Amino acid sequence: MASSSLSAALVTKLEAAQIASRALATLTTAQKNQALAAIADVIDANHSAILAANALDIEAGESSGMAEGLLDRLRFTPERLTSLANAVRDVISLPDPVGVVVRGNDMPNGIHLSQVRVPFGVVGAIYEARPNVTVDIAALCIKSGNASVLRGGSAAENTNTVTVSLIQKALVSAGLPAEAVQSIDELGREGATQLMAARGYVDVLIPRGSANLINAVVLESKVPVIETGAGVVHLVIDESADLAQAVEIAHNSKVQRPSVCNALETLIVVDSIAEEALPPILSRLADAGVTLKGDARTREIFPTIGLATDEDYATEHMALEMSVKVVSDLDEAIAHIRRFSTKHTESILTNNVAQADKFLAEVDAAVVMVNASTRFTDGGEFGFGAEVGISTQKLHARGPMGLPELTSTKWLVRGSGQIRH
Amino acid sequence: MASSSLSAALVTKLEAAQIASRALATLTTAQKNQALAAIADVIDANHSAILAANALDIEAGESSGMAEGLLDRLRFTPERLTSLANAVRDVISLPDPVGVVVRGNDMPNGIHLSQVRVPFGVVGAIYEARPNVTVDIAALCIKSGNASVLRGGSAAENTNTVTVSLIQKALVSAGLPAEAVQSIDELGREGATQLMAARGYVDVLIPRGSANLINAVVLESKVPVIETGAGVVHLVIDESADLAQAVEIAHNSKVQRPSVCNALETLIVVDSIAEEALPPILSRLADAGVTLKGDARTREIFPTIGLATDEDYATEHMALEMSVKVVSDLDEAIAHIRRFSTKHTESILTNNVAQADKFLAEVDAAVVMVNASTRFTDGGEFGFGAEVGISTQKLHARGPMGLPELTSTKWLVRGSGQIRH
Structure with missing residues (x-):
């Protein structure tokens, strides 16, 4: 089922993500919340390491003439890191979408039918120089039971490397597989291109950033995309x-x-x-x-x-x-x-x-x-607690997306020996 | 917003489909049911014309050495046409998904929030030598308020031409625009390729047929696809x-x-x-x-x-x-x-x-x-009345799809002068 012509390095990460996704899919809400708490704590406890890595990215951005608006998005401060950790804690209090019964009924022949929310599996994210997105997407994916594979862009690579490594440390401390959250930044631009071709490995791809980035992903991706588009x-x-x-x-x-x-x-x-x-x-x-x-x-x-x-x-x-x-x-x-x-x-x-x-x-x-x-038009204002983004596509999700929009569904059919006539 | 490099002939049809889709979106259920009844009647009343066109397709298929299984799918008989008309009548009795309130609540500031089902707009369908699909898709799209643009394959072209022309006659007799259902068979294989590129014109594309056909559409399409895949x-x-x-x-x-x-x-x-x-x-x-x-x-x-x-x-x-x-x-x-x-x-x-x-x-x-x-695993057995297909993708719809799966949603926000603080 999976695509060929992906690099061995990417396939290794994607297969690890698939294995991790199976573990994530059957975790209890308490286990997932424990991992989120550990991530918030590890961010709080490692400001200096994160800020040191971020300083390298800021310095590189300045010397390459990055615009001040972009530098501001790239920049972490102690206050921003505290907010980021607290945003992860906010996800703990959100209802777990996995296992929610969407609809169901007993069929005339006695079969019990129910449609339940399940994680997508592996969620890919392609975004630009906003290192907070790394933590946001990782936290939302963990709560919704998805493994995440992150391509955060070269401008934030030092920051993302440290952040993902801290997240993985927290995951392991909470008994989750480290590969539940992985970065593919080290694979460069080619990694992003291949991620878009990774049908069979990646269940859904979320681009975050400029209209140009989102449009490129929407047009190029062979993996289904959730488009969070521009607002005129x-x-x-x-x-x-x-x-x-x-x-x-x-x-x-x-x-x-x-x-x-x-x-x-x-x-x-x-x-x-x-x-x-x-x-x-x-x-x-x-x-x-x-x-x-x-x-x-x-x-x-x-x-x-x-x-x-x-x-x-x-x-x-x-x-x-x-x-x-x-x-x-x-x-x-x-x-x-x-x-x-x-x-x-x-x-x-x-x-x-x-x-x-x-x-x-x-x-x-x-x-x-x-x-x-x-x-x-905002997930918070709509009462979703957190916002995964605002979808401008008509398929799957439209408008502000909450955690349920990071899930698929599965039909469960419970019979007692029925055959079809 | 719309794609360039589409042929003028296709753009003309797609723009007509968009205009028709706006009319369809605000029709009452009674108006849509009246159109469906007219389509069923026009099929019943025109067996000889449909069968004559179908005989040409069968003849061409036989002389080109088409396999008996494919010929059987291509073949209409008086009994099959009667079943087809009755299948359209079955759609009349299904609940109209459009306008159904999916969820909603009053926000703390007094704003009334509701999420309602709306048609996608323009649905494209690419399928192979099964002329019954033309009528099935047209009927399901009309009931769900969508305009349809159909590419049915050259093997059934004579049959589809007559069928679509009869459907359009029925639509007009019921006060609907003829362009609510259009075929692009006359544009040939290039028409199908361009339909897959028609982002901004086509809201969702449904491939129906062999695994090869579905896979090709999924990989090539720039328009979002609902995949009805194989079952191992x-x-x-x-x-x-x-x-x-x-x-x-x-x-x-x-x-x-x-x-x-x-x-x-x-x-x-x-x-x-x-x-x-x-x-x-x-x-x-x-x-x-x-x-x-x-x-x-x-x-x-x-x-x-x-x-x-x-x-x-x-x-x-x-x-x-x-x-x-x-x-x-x-x-x-x-x-x-x-x-x-x-x-x-x-x-x-x-x-x-x-x-x-x-x-x-x-x-x-x-x-x-x-x-x-x-x-x-079947829409009828699940109590959906009709089945649009069985989705094997995880986005939007998974498993047997009914009429609601042919809709998107729209958030309605009704305020009384609220601003955000």
């Missing part, structure tokens, strides 16, 4: 919207945390309310430091901003930049969203029930909202 | 099995319908019961016309059969052929299954609770059984 997020201000709410929600959606995928990218305003709504909404955003661009009609009403192009409307800025568009009616708003949306989060502000229902029914996105900030 | 199905006879049941269940699993994916391919018997169990089980199978091959130990006990190779153990025969193996204990049985299983259906016969639990926990397959015939 829209907020529509309908004629009947509450204007005071519109000012606050537009501001919150864009400004509260502009660097994340649920932040607003394009404001769409229906023409009949544009002259009244745009000045207070856009002034509030401009005051908060947001660089605005709009179409011709927007600039008639609010002339101090630049002209938005189709490229602007298609961009996930992840920064204090935003596009604005005036539309004649809700149909035009939905058509604009259909053209530029990445199907992540779309929101409308309206007090008209028919318009709200139309928007909820016709807009195709992971999360569709009425009268709420786009920032609510 | 095992039945383990444990020491504590009821022998009379074992004879009946082995026979039923292998013989009741040997050409399907849930039919038994390898019988595994624990050595301590082998001398007692093998003669009655294998005699019953041999009497039913099953050609048996076994390992050395099996042939010591039942000498009249051939020697099984690893290739035999890896083969899905789909015919009255079967392999047999004697193992020392359950661990060896599970190891054999791990090596050769396609993770479809695995069953054990045992009266020992610990052995049953071990098998259910440790065997990784879509369906794992105790004391039941492997033939029960």
Whole structure:
């Protein structure tokens, strides 16, 4: 069943991951929680080793001219390590998804049928210079009973090497196989390429990072992928919207945390309310430091901003930049969203029930909202406790993913000698 | 968002499918059922046209030397057309999956959160010379609110052309867009290749047919695939099995319908019961016309059969052929299954609770059984009414798939002006 043409070094690790995954699949929740506690403790107890390795990666990044934003993602501090250990402890308190009965019934012939959650088996992760992802993915995979094979990128290789080695030490101390969490960073770029080809060894692959990285993995991978994509997020201000709410929600959606995928990218305003709504909404955003661009009609009403192009409307800025568009009616708003949306989060502000229902029914996105900030698309806000990511694909999981989305299912059929007639 | 380098002819059809999918997504169940009734009626009323087109395909198949088994799958008869129309009517009585609330709750800040089933959008299907699949997939997609784009293979092209044209006539008569069901057979093999590349146009691709076809689509497709794979199905006879049941269940699993994916391919018997169990089980199978091959130990006990190779153990025969193996204990049985299983259906016969639990926990397959015939892995037997196929992948759907597996989900967030703090 497994792919050929993988390097012997990778196959050795993947076979070890498969064996470890079998052990993980039948652990009790208590055993998994004990391993998580050991990982949190080992991080707490080894700040100096982790920070020393991280300093090497930061130094290499600086001397190769890495941008400050990337350096910041790469950098560990004592505070960040404490948060990281506590994030692992948070996973302990989450419900174990494995073994949960999803549905079931007794068949007319007396057979007992149940569908239960089981781990995927081996989860691959390909990500970029964010060494915290190493610990996050490892912890979420352990709790969901999956072995993980991590390719964290060369920029964080020193940090990841130390972190994975500490995680493995903790796993062994808790009676789990060390190979439950492995890094393949030492195999370089070729390791990532081969991981995407490792059908039969890897059950699901999770890319984390830039749109370019995710897109490359989605297109190249022969292993099934869970895609956590970009958010070109829209907020529509309908004629009947509450204007005071519109000012606050537009501001919150864009400004509260502009660097994340649920932040607003394009404001769409229906023409009949544009002259009244745009000045207070856009002034509030401009005051908060947001660089605005709009179409011709927007600039008639609010002339101090630049002209938005189709490229602007298609961009996930992840920064204090935003596009604005005036539309004649809700149909035009939905058509604009259909053209530029990445199907992540779309929101409308309206007090008209028919318009709200139309928007909820016709807009195709992971999360569709009425009268709420786009920032609510979040595993924590949805009550999942932790978030594995926000899926923008339609298969398997859509929207914020919790631990159950890191599992598959298995049907159990318990009979007493039945044959089929 | 959509892929480039697709032919203009295909893009025209896919864009039409997208537009049709939007109409389908918001139809009521009654409207969809009306369209299904019209399709069943149009099949009933046009036997002669369908059979005439089918005769051309059969003739071409015969003169190109197509095997009788394939010709039989390709062949329509008046009885088969009546069954096909009735299968469409059966879909009418199935619950509509669209709009079903999967989960939901009120958030602490007063936001109402619900996750509802929505259609995928555009479903692609690539299959081989079985013209009934055209009608099956079209009907299941209509009921689940999806537009379908069908590539049915050149061998059935005349039949599919007539069938799709009749379906479209029925759709229009029921007020649905004709483009809700389209064939791309006229684009030839290149059409299938491009369909697999049509990310952004096609939401999910379903291959149906031989293992070779499915494997090629899984490896080549850039569009997410639902894989309905082969079944190398095992039945383990444990020491504590009821022998009379074992004879009946082995026979039923292998013989009741040997050409399907849930039919038994390898019988595994624990050595301590082998001398007692093998003669009655294998005699019953041999009497039913099953050609048996076994390992050395099996042939010591039942000498009249051939020697099984690893290739035999890896083969899905789909015919009255079967392999047999004697193992020392359950661990060896599970190891054999791990090596050769396609993770479809695995069953054990045992009266020992610990052995049953071990098998259910440790065997990784879509369906794992105790004391039941492997033939029960079936959408109808599971109470789904209709079966979309049996998924052997771990993402999205695993095991028999019903109509809900042809849908995605969407989160609806209904607020009253909430912002995130």
